[in-house]
Amino acid sequence: MATILSALKLVQAKRQAKTDSVQFRRGKVLVKLDEQIELAKALRSGQTLNIKRVRKERDEMTGVLRTIESVKRIKQFWFKSESGKTCVELLYGQTAIEFKKGVTAIELADDGQVVEVLQTLRKAVEVGELDTHITAASEVVKARFRK
Template identity: 40%
Template sequence: MSQLSHLKLVAVKKPRNMPAIVIRRNKLGSKLWEQIQLAKSQLEGTPFVVMKYKTVKDRETGLRKQVEVPKRIKPWWFTAQNGKVCLILRYGSKTLEITQGKAAIELEKSSDLIPTLQKIKTAVEAGELDHLIDAATEAVRLGFRH
């Protein structure tokens, strides 16, 4: 019992459902993690591969089975005409406008990419970009209504 006496014990009830905004925050956070790992791997010159499962139909037996395939991850950054690196945030297929009419973050050099992505990930986890996530989600919903 002496080992447990050093732990902080609390009475808490696990929530049944997570709020929708927390789920969306986690989704964007995991995509930012992928972008950070992709940037690190490109900087080091090593491949970065995330695997996903895909259901395929076997031609001989006709049965469906799941196979593991590499997930295609597109970088959210590109080099602009002026030679500076531009970073665009995405939520699903939607580009997030950080301020009105401005969707890209311009970086002086490519070595600023990883720290910038980490700052954005921290901001997402703190809930600072919730209004942008809500706007992107609403845009997707409007596309289904018409």
């Protein structure tokens, strides 16, 4: 038996720790921003965006687990304000991230800027400029679950 194990390289190693919570949240926001950019590009070109979601569902009669593929609903991060201007919000869950105290939206000059603003937000999230804001929004989301 010792001869079999001697053919392998044995080392003392530690597993890598879980990813940092800030990195994890940043990754979640980046995925959502990528979806929003794709949605904005699709709507600009007159198409619809169908992102598939796979989920498991148990059949009540047989008890067998089935895999079901469905279209994921995506809520737009942009909207028309009361003044008629297009505004973009960055959402963490359903909570709008505050860029400054009480400021949650970016006003655009025209509708064509949506993709560019979303890409700018993506760059800001990627380099970590909004980490404190994302953390604050995640604390609000956590507070709702603690009730």
